[in-house]
Amino acid sequence: MNINVPHLHLLLNHIPTIGGAAAFVLLIIAFVRKSDDLKRIALEATYVVALFTFPAYLSGVGAQQTLLEMPDISQLFVDAHWTAALWTFVLMQLAGALSWLALWKWRRTSVWPTAMVGVVLVFSALSFATAARAASLGGEIRHPEIIVNAQAAAETGAVSEAAPDGGAPSQTDVPPEAEAGWLTGRGLGKAYMDRNWMWPASEALHFIGLWLILGVILLVNMRLMGFLRTAPYSAFHRLLPWAALGLTINVATGMMFVTGTPEQYGANISFLWKIVFLMVAGLNLLYITVFEGPWHHAEAGQDPPIRVKIAGATAIVSWLLVMYFGRMLPFLGNAF
Amino acid sequence: MDPFLESLQQSAFARFVGESGSLLGYPTVLFLHTLGLGTVAGVNAAVALRVLGFARNVPIEPLDRLFPIMWFGFIVSALSGLALLVTDPVTRLHQTVFYVKLLFVLLAVINMQMMRSRIFRGPAVSSGVLPANARTLAMASLFLWIGATTAGRLIAYI
Numbered sequence: 387m388n389i390n391v392p393h394l395h396l397l398l399n400h401i402p403t404i405g406g407a408a409a410f411v412l413l414i415i416a417f418v419r420k421s422d423d424l425k426r427i428a429l430e431a432t433y434v435v436a437l438f439t440f441p442a443y444l445s446g447v448g449a450q451q452t453l454l455e456m457p458d459i460s461q462l463f464v465d466a467h468w469t470a471a472l473w474t475f476v477l478m479q480l481a482g483a484l485s486w487l488a489l490w491k492w493r494r495t496s497v498w499p500t501a502m503v504g505v506v507l508v509f510s511a512l513s514f515a516t517a518a519r520a521a522s523l524g525g526e527i528r529h530p531e532i533i534v535n536a537q538a539a540a541e542t543g544a545v546s547e548a549a550p551d552g553g554a555p556s557q558t559d560v561p562p563e564a565e566a567g568w569l570t571g572r573g574l575g576k577a578y579m580d581r582n583w584m585w586p587a588s589e590a591l592h593f594i595g596l597w598l599i600l601g602v603i604l605l606v607n608m609r610l611m612g613f614l615r616t617a618p619y620s621a622f623h624r625l626l627p628w629a630a631l632g633l634t635i636n637v638a639t640g641m642m643f644v645t646g647t648p649e650q651y652g653a654n655i656s657f658l659w660k661i662v663f664l665m666v667a668g669l670n671l672l673y674i675t676v677f678e679g680p681w682h683h684a685e686a687g688q689d690p691p692i693r694v695k696i697a698g699a700t701a702i703v704s705w706l707l708v709m710y711f712g713r714m715l716p717f718l719g720n721a722f
Numbered sequence: 723m724d725p726f727l728e729s730l731q732q733s734a735f736a737r738f739v740g741e742s743g744s745l746l747g748y749p750t751v752l753f754l755h756t757l758g759l760g761t762v763a764g765v766n767a768a769v770a771l772r773v774l775g776f777a778r779n780v781p782i783e784p785l786d787r788l789f790p791i792m793w794f795g796f797i798v799s800a801l802s803g804l805a806l807l808v809t810d811p812v813t814r815l816h817q818t819v820f821y822v823k824l825l826f827v828l829l830a831v832i833n834m835q836m837m838r839s840r841i842f843r844g845p846a847v848s849s850g851v852l853p854a855n856a857r858t859l860a861m862a863s864l865f866l867w868i869g870a871t872t873a874g875r876l877i878a879y880i
Contacts, residue, residue: 590875594868596756601764602771605788614784621779628771706757713756717749 391448391653398442399524402478403517405435410510417507425498429485430672432506436482437668441661443475446524447644448652453527463527468571470520472645477513481506483634489676490626575645585646588639595639596709598632603705610680610698612689619684626675647721654719660711667704673697727811740809748809754802759874761795763867766834770860773841773852782850786842792834819876826870833862 409431416424450468453459488502568577578584602625608614609622644651651657674680674697684690690698715721730736739747769785771777807814814820837859844853 586876586879590872593756593759593871593875597760597764597867597871598767599764600760601766601768604761604765604791605768614780614787616784617780621777624777624779625768625771628768628776709756709760710753713753714749717745 390452391445392452395442395445395449398438398445399521401435401438401442402474402513403521405431405438406478406510406517407514409435410507410514413503413507413510422498425503426489426492426676429489429503429506430676432485432510433482433489433672434669436478436485437665439475439478439482440664443471444644444651444657444661446471447648451649451652459527463523465570465572467520467523467527469569470516470523472571472574474513474516474520475641477509477516479637481509481513483630484509486630486672486675487627489672490623490630493676493681494620494623571645575648578642578646584642588642592636592639592643595632595635599629599636599705600709602626602629602632603701607674607698607701610674610684610690610701611695615687615689618686618688619680619690623675623681626671629671650715650719650721654715654721656711656714656718657721659718660708660715663704663707663711667701667708670697670701670704674701724812727815730808730811733808735805736808739805751802751805754798755806758795758797758799758802759871762792762799762834763795763830763871765792765795766830766837766863767867769837769842770863773837773856773860782842782852783847786838786847789834789838789842796831814877817877817880819873819880823870823873823877826866826873830863830866830870833859833866837863 409428412424412428412431415421416428446468450464453464454461484502484506488499488506491497491499491502567573605614606622606625606629609617609619614622679694680690680697683694711718731740738744739751741747765788769788772780772782772785840853840859841847841856846853
């Protein structure tokens with residue numbers, strides 16, 4: 387790569403902030419104008435923004451390691467930004483997951499689950515608020531000119547270096563997100579690693595999620611590739627929430643691995659590829675869930691057109707590559 | 723120490739898998755083990771969900787064609803598992819959790835084959851009526867694969 391991880395992070399940051407705000411505004415307009423088409427576009431946009439919040443958040447984990455090696459960077463400000471970013475990530479994923487579920491239901495029934503879409507709106511609004519906070523705190527890491535009381539900020543930096551191990555800072559200008567506690571990024575990671583049964587338990591869950599995703603994706607996409615033609619694709623589509631459940635388990639457990647040991651993932655080439663193929667698999671999942679191609683061109687007995695077959699093959703291959711690069715984390719990269 | 727296990731562990735094959743450091747050694751074998759388990763447990767779980775009543779519009783009978791895929795996954799998993807075992811047979815064969823895992827896998831595979839003969843090749847399959855114990859077999863397959871996966875993962879820890 388010609389650009390380094392902190393640079394990539396600065397580019398990708400705009401997706402959850404500006405993209406999330408755009409999707410939120412679209413959904414409000416959809417409600418005001420009672421437009422079903424716009425609702426669909428807004429929910430699809432929310433899902434895509436949630437998907438690209440992965441590289442935005444995870445490139446921050448990588449950037450953090452580069453930054454913390456620099457003498458003029460305050461860990462307290464990095465940690466405050468990390469905490470706001472973590473909660474943005476969580477809220478954005480909740481909005482994205484519910485958007486997906488609403489789109490799945492709408493595809494099957496042609497009716498919007500209004501309460502669910504309303505909850506998406508709430509999570510979107512909350513994630514916009516935390517994203518704005520994360521952006522502001524992220525700016526303060528490197529741009530002291532945006533802090534109102536820059537003098538106090540400089541002193542805070544000095545204090546944090548004097549007491550790097552969580553000694554309670556006395557300055558009132560330290561962002562409250564930096565305070566130790568399990569609701570902070572670093573605090574949550576520490577609480578997770580301090581309980582030594584949690585890592586093996588998460589790994590077991592991560593593997594159960596893996597086979598749930600793989601099994602359902604294989605079966606559903608075999609139909610899109612033209613096998614098992616006696617039933618229409620819509621019948622197989624009913625199983626997709628089980629793959630989504632597996633994905634939910636694996637995102638939750640996977641993010642705990644990253645939060646607990648960020649140093650294993652921040653500069654791990656295998657992890658980069660895993661996330662690249664997760665993006666491909668995630669976009670493909672949106673296509674096979676709501677787009678017209680698979681839904682309308684795999685009726686009972688019908689051999690789907692080539693573009694739908696390619697989508698089915700892409701699903702299987704991209705999930706297998708996510709699995710491959712996950713398995714290679716300790717070998718191509720530096721994870722244990 | 724058992725001289726047979728020692729000689730296994732010292733064999734050229736075991737040393738290639740366990741100690742060569744080649745990407746085609748331990749990492750690839752471990753990936754194949756994951757691929758195999760993902761295929762056998764995942765596809766078995768997917769058809770179990772159908773038996774439990776999700777995706778009711780998918781007919782049962784054609785799903786019989788998925789069982790060779792499950793068996794393929796099982797064979798890939800078993801062979802790669804054997805390759806992993808010979809890299810450290812003495813430790814593994816003294817771990818209780820290793821035998822717990824094997825027991826879960828054995829029961830899961832027997833259960834899988836029972837699902838095939840009772841449900842997917844049962845006398846009533848073309849009429850769409852499921853046998854009385856179909857739900858029990860389906861629940862058992864989910865439970866047994868969860869047990870096998872958990873015990874398998876714990877081999878690295880206890």
